[in-house]
Amino acid sequence: MHRDHVQARDLTVGYSTLSHRVGAIEPAQWWARADVVVVIQTGGGDSDPGLGRELARLESEGARTVVLESVGVARSRNEVLRHARTRYVLFSDDDVTVDFEGVCAVVDRMQEEGLAVAMARAVDSEGNLRKRYPAREEPLTLYNSGKAATYEMVVDVTRTRQSGVWFDEGFGAGVERYLGDEYIFIADALRAGLSARAIPEVVAAHPVESSGSRWGTPEDADARAAVLDRVFGHLAIAGKLVFAARHRARLGGARGAWRFVRSTPRSRARRRMPR
Numbered sequence: 001m002h003r004d005h006v007q008a009r010d011l012t013v014g015y016s017t018l019s020h021r022v023g024a025i026e027p028a029q030w031w032a033r034a035d036v037v038v039v040i041q042t043g044g045g046d047s048d049p050g051l052g053r054e055l056a057r058l059e060s061e062g063a064r065t066v067v068l069e070s071v072g073v074a075r076s077r078n079e080v081l082r083h084a085r086t087r088y089v090l091f092s093d094d095d096v097t098v099d100f101e102g103v104c105a106v107v108d109r110m111q112e113e114g115l116a117v118a119m120a121r122a123v124d125s126e127g128n129l130r131k132r133y134p135a136r137e138e139p140l141t142l143y144n145s146g147k148a149a150t151y152e153m154v155v156d157v158t159r160t161r162q163s164g165v166w167f168d169e170g171f172g173a174g175v176e177r178y179l180g181d182e183y184i185f186i187a188d189a190l191r192a193g194l195s196a197r198a199i200p201e202v203v204a205a206h207p208v209e210s211s212g213s214r215w216g217t218p219e220d221a222d223a224r225a226a227v228l229d230r231v232f233g234h235l236a237i238a239g240k241l242v243f244a245a246r247h248r249a250r251l252g253g254a255r256g257a258w259r260f261v262r263s264t265p266r267s268r269a270r271r272r273m274p275r
Contacts, residue, residue, distance in 0.1 A: 012034065033100070117156070119145060
């Protein structure tokens with residue numbers, strides 16, 4: 001069924017990018033039907049000399065732009081949530097192609113079921129599913145949402161704001177613990193009593209490479225361990241043992257698996273709320 005009833009009052013699409021990559025974001029026909037926010041991280045250094053021109057280009061196409069003198073994608077996602085003018089938000093990146101009809105289908109399901117978070121599907125540049133997704137719609141739990149990617153997520157801003165659920169800015173691309181921000185967001189939503197489901201609709205296309213492709217390095221083991229500590233707290237050791245047994249080779253063998261299990265970086269269990 002062709003869906004054309006999701007308008008700007010229903011959906012914000014929030015892009016996160018770096019100052020030198022803004023030019024990769026190209027307007028699409030669906031921009032006229034959605035609220036579009038582009039958040040640019042400059043890192044506090046000298047901005048790309050063409051940034052002003054690119055901002056003007058995006059704004060002329062109907063997008064709103066926000067420039068941050070910081071790094072860290074979780075900070076960018078929180079800015080999208082702050083600036084959204086609609087109830088529902090889809091997150092995107094500068095190298096993501098949005099399937100707007102798929103997003104509309106997800107929003108329909110969220111409205112029908114009162115969902116706060118939906119995890120949809122993404123394909124790679126050749127149209128293949130990027131990972132193994134649930135075969136059918138099912139509730140999200142702490143045990144089936146660890147591989148969530150932000151560009152697969154649609155969020156009910158009203159429900160999450162009311163429950164104080166934000167992205168933990170101590171995790172995600174751009175900071176030392178460079179992954180897991182999506183999983184932590186879902187875990188916090190579930191603990192706040194919100195409903196979240198996996199919905200088998202494709203909402204985005206994204207290249208194969210991602211920030212989760214550093215398997216086998218000590219830094220990767222520490223980052224993954226930090227995520228499980230943040231999600232499960234004092235119960236994390238059991239989950240880390242199971243994870244290490246399943247992914248021993250990818251963690252770098254016995255030494256990497258042991259580092260993962262025993263790793264307890266400082267302050268990892270402390271929830272970092274947005275300023």
